[in-house]
Amino acid sequence: MIFGPTPLAEARGAVLAHTIRLDRRVLKKGTVLEAADIAALQDEGHASVVAARLEPGDVAENEAADRLAQALMAPLLTRSRASTGRVNLFADAAGLLVVNAEAIDRLNRLDESLTVATLAPYLPVRAREMVATIKVIPFAVPGSVLEVAETLARQNGGPLLSVHPFQPIKVGLVLTELPGLKEKVMEGAVEATRDRVEALCGTLLPHERCRHEAPAVSDALTRLRRAGAQILLVAGASAVVDRRDVGPAGIVRAGGAIDHFGMPVDPGNLICLGHIDGIPSLVLPGCARSPKLNGIDWVLQRLFAGLSVGPADIMGMGVGGLLKETDARPLPRADAANAPVPTQAPRRPRRVAALVLAAGRSRRMAPLNKLLVPDDEGVPMVARVVDNALASHARPVVVVTGHERERIEAALAGRPVLFAHAEDYAEGLSASLKAGLAALPPGLDGVVVCLGDMPLVAGAMIDRLIAAFDPEEGRAIAMPTFRGKQGNPMLWSMEFLPEMMAITGDVGARHLVGKHADRVIEVEVADDAVLKDFDTAAALRKAPGFSTTAG
CATH class of the missing domain: 3.90.105.10 (Molybdopterin biosynthesis moea protein, domain 2)
Known part of the structure; x- marks a missing residue:
């Protein structure tokens, strides 16, 4: 090049x-x-x-990013289209991200022109969460380098990135009792365990309570196995201190074996890992009574993702396994009840609001107000748009009213939204936009501007925009696309607020995209809902869910 x-x-x-x-x-x-x-x-x-x-043999940045992304694809991964030499990979289901760190390192060491960045290995991810990004640094890559990278991505005995979905597993819990143990402690152990299990898509069976004796523990484990437990947990009244202690002995007496005692994760050191006829059986550390992150979380995440956990896996958790305060890094527990130390540097979620523009006069559908036309279930169009926004992670949701203000507010009664009235709504779209922007609370990172006549844009699509949005990385305007066509809604960084507030006339902010083209990220979505607004009765009759009510 x-x-x-x-x-x-x-x-x-x-x-x-x-x-x-x-x-x-x-x-x-x-x-x-x-x-x-x-x-x-x-x-x-x-x-x-x-x-x-470009010189002979060079591969342009978008084609190179596209080819490397394709080589990294695996089940339960989706991807964006290539743009400015970048392709993002997303989880297609909630689960545990497994990364072949050694192979990713080999890829990144191959040549400075190709980079792959991923989330940390064994990190729980949500559906549609970004898990990796491929970025081609220059405008072109030598074809020979790209071919080697593609080969490396495919020759490692399995995918370099994979999402293992959490499975709906039934969990059995045994609580042992000793004289003097407070009932509140017992209840706390059950509540913390239930929260952990349900967060991983599992079900906690009715728990068993028994004496702090090995025979009683064995009998309780047997009853839970008969009830269908696929994972067995023992929360002892006294912390386990040896693989021959009461809890482990109960597992052995029930026909099981102990595989490993202890782990290099703190809190969570005193965990005991065993099995009964292939069913994972664990004696929990005392810290499992707390909702704070500890070693049991790491083990359960892997088990719910269908991954085996053996002694070697446990012993490999030491790097990053210090999860609590130290003298060099104090974090008094009393002051940090809601701030457990995470396994990696925290990724602060972007604070994004949703602005629903619902002030227009519906002149092309007169005498009807299109925003109040009900769907086949009797839900007005504006209410469906607002419900979709509420189904996303955007908060707060602000609805801008104007024409027929009282009827719009009545249609949205009971929904947790804020209202902003545009007194000068007759002046056009910019007036509605500015009224909504002026009503936003401070401290936001961005705002997604939703049009009140686009009822097919689901909350998941809005979340795709939020996942791609990162002003610090240059992705300050997130625009949805379908097969290359640009759509709505668009997500704007608050850095553009002054320019948006200066817009006049019956236009929105889209013209600012050209001015800030180097700050735009296009987010490819799965269907054409982002292209469809409904201005006329004829168009609305073709909208899914409005076929019988838009006459």
Whole structure:
């Protein structure tokens, strides 16, 4: 690849290195220059541009990112389309992310032009959460380098990235009792265990209580096995201190065996791992009575994801296994009841609000107000849009009213939304937008602007935008696309608030995309809901769920 100042006479087919704003158009970074682009540059006095010219055998950045992403694909992973040399990979289900760290390292050491960044191994992920990003650093990659990378990605005895979905497992819990043990302690152990199990899509069977004696524990475990338990847990009235203690002895007496005692994770050191006829059987450490993160969480996450956990797995958890305060890093427990020390640096969730624009006059559907037309279940269109926003992670949800304000508010009665009234709604879309923006609370990172006549945009689509949104990484405007076509809603960083508040007329903020093209991330979605608004009765009759009510 040849990079540097390029005379316009030699620039056709070259890749523009930096965004250039002309009088009537914007040439974005990464544009492959054509004759019309060069003519426009010449008309405004440019003699050269900084650009990259591909040489024989080079692979353009988007094609290279696309090919490497395809080599990394596995079941339960989805991906974005390639844009600016980047492809993002997403989990398609809630589960545990498994990463072949050694193979990823080999890929990243291959050549500086190709990079793969992932979440930490064995991290629980939500459906649609981003788990990795492939980024091609220059505008092109030598074809020979890319071929080696593709081979590395496919030749490791299994996928380099995989999501193991959490399974609906039934869990049995045995609580042992000693004189003087407070009932509150027993209840806390059950509650903490139930929360852990249900968070992993499991079910806690009715628990068994028994004396703190091995025979009693054995009998209780046998009853839970008969009840269908697929994982067995023992919470002792006294902490287990040896693999021959009461809890482990109860597992052995029930026909099981002890595989490992102790783990290099703190809190969680005193855990005992065993099995009965293939059923994982664990004696819990005392810290399992607390909802705070501890070693039992790491073990249960793997078991619920269908992964085996043996002595070698337990002994490999030491790096990153210090989960509590130390003298060098104090965190008094009394002051941190709601702030457990995580297994890695915390990723602060983006604070994103949703703005639903519902102030328009529906002139093309007069005399009906399209936002109040009910669907086949009797739910007004605006209520369906708001329900979709509430189903996402965006908070708060702010609804902008104008035309027929009282009827719109009545249609949304009982829903946890805020209202902002646009007194000057007749002036057009910008008035509604500015009224909504002015009503947003402080401290937000971004706002997703939803149109009141797009009832097919589901909450999951909004969450896809939120997952891709990262202003610090240059992804400050998240725009949905379907097969390359740009749609709505769009998610904006609050850094654009002054420019959005300056808009006038019957327009929204979309024209700002061209001005800030280098800050846009396009998010490909699975269906065309992001392209469909409904302005007329004829169009609405074709909308799913409105066929019988839009006449």
